[in-house]
Amino acid sequence: MKEFFAMGGYAWYVWGSYGVTFLVLLAEILLLRKRARETKT
């Protein structure tokens, strides 16, 4: 498990890529939900 997260020494690059990708997609979804809720009323 520890080995998996270490990514052969490339942890910062690999998880930095996936983490930011996940966060920006999540941010878009939350912003869309907010906009959808605001326009429905």
Added chain:
Amino acid sequence: MSQSIRWFTFAAPSRFYALTAALNPWLWALAIGLAIAGLSIGFLVAPTDATQGDSYRIIFIHVPAAWMSMFLYVVMAFWAALGLAFNTRLSSMLASAIAPTGALFTFIALWTGSLWGRPTWGTYWVWDARLTSELVLLFLYLGFMALQAAIDEPRRADRAGALLAIVGVVNVPIIYYSVQWWNTLHQGASVSLRSSPKMATLMLTGMLVMVFAFWAYAIAAAMVRVRCIIREREA
């Protein structure tokens, strides 16, 4: 007339609205399912690369995001042009709905590329043809959104945005062929129609599954946004 296909049925925002409402939960489910499958292949099944080690695993989001960034721009410009030519308001709404998602995928392509460049090239950023033209793509998306936001009257904003989007299309082939036209640090196409893929089957499979996951995500997000735009404009 009753026998022929009614091509413009879903060009009416109200009918389109109902259609996307029914489709969207399936699109989200598809995006999540494909992402889980693609990442499982990418992280648990595909082996470590002989030369790049585990840093290559960035490919499973980098390449799909970069493809989506270019593809979404062409689709956005297509709908913007259609809206401009035929004065169909739904076409223009679709263009506006695609832009933020396209900008997002462009950012992801640049960000992951930067983090991949550091271990493989020794630098986070270099002003070479591929990277610079992809950055210009991000500015085109942002310019399109800013221009539309700056014009109060929606139909005028549609027309102004359409012109910018159409002119900007010239950048897409420049990005795509930049690795052939100029000397760049960036490697050539990993997958093309003219030659067999230059990567292992498992890696390719994981990457293609992620492409479809991003496809489903992009369509779902754009559909939610176009429904918001319809409600805002047609209320």
